[in-house]
Amino acid sequence: MIDLIILSLWFMLPAYIANPAAALFGGGKPVDLGKKFRDDRRILGDGKTYRGFIMGSMIGASVGALQLVIAPHIAPCFAEYVDPEAFTSISYLALITLPVGALIGDMAKSFIKRRMGYERGQMLPLADQLDFVIGAWILTYIVDPSWMLANFTIGIIITVLLITPILHLSTNIIGFKIGAKKEPW
Numbered sequence: 001m002i003d004l005i006i007l008s009l010w011f012m013l014p015a016y017i018a019n020p021a022a023a024l025f026g027g028g029k030p031v032d033l034g035k036k037f038r039d040d041r042r043i044l045g046d047g048k049t050y051r052g053f054i055m056g057s058m059i060g061a062s063v064g065a066l067q068l069v070i071a072p073h074i075a076p077c078f079a080e081y082v083d084p085e086a087f088t089s090i091s092y093l094a095l096i097t098l099p100v101g102a103l104i105g106d107m108a109k110s111f112i113k114r115r116m117g118y119e120r121g122q123m124l125p126l127a128d129q130l131d132f133v134i135g136a137w138i139l140t141y142i143v144d145p146s147w148m149l150a151n152f153t154i155g156i157i158i159t160v161l162l163i164t165p166i167l168h169l170s171t172n173i174i175g176f177k178i179g180a181k182k183e184p185w
Contacts, residue, residue, distance in 0.1 A: 017059055
């Protein structure tokens with residue numbers, strides 16, 4: 001079980017970092033430019049900004065690049081739990097698609113929430129915690145399907161789906177306490 005948790009965290013790290021980085025370094029011009037959809041509600045809302053998208057993507061990709069550099073050096077530390085070859089198999093494409101897809105998934109969820117009448121910050125359980133995972137997986141599968149299928153086994157997928165809501169809530173509480181988020185979810 002520990003091997004699934006370690007690999008799940010390792011493979012998802014660029015996506016996991018993107019969302020809090022976008023919240024922490026975001027602000028400025030909203031992606032929807034303040035425009036409304038045909039239902040007279042904002043397309044996305046003020047929480048989805050160009051700066052947040054760019055910074056979240058860049059920081060997530062930077063974490064992925066760092067993983068590429070350090071993986072061969074730290075893989076032996078996890079050899080008892082994880083095959084070092086799996087640990088070092090980060091894809092150059094995935095280090096970009098995971099964070100970008102995560103932020104696109106978050107924007108897609110915001111679009112859907114606005115259509116459902118949810119205001120910015122209102123909680124939509126599970127969708128709020130897993131939107132970025134689904135976005136990261138879809139974009140990565142489209143761009144690098146062989147890497148995605150080779151590394152995201154059923155065990156990894158189930159583990160990610162189970163641990164992500166806990167991690168997401170924890171990081172959001174931290175973000176709320178440091179003032180980077182307006183709600184603790």
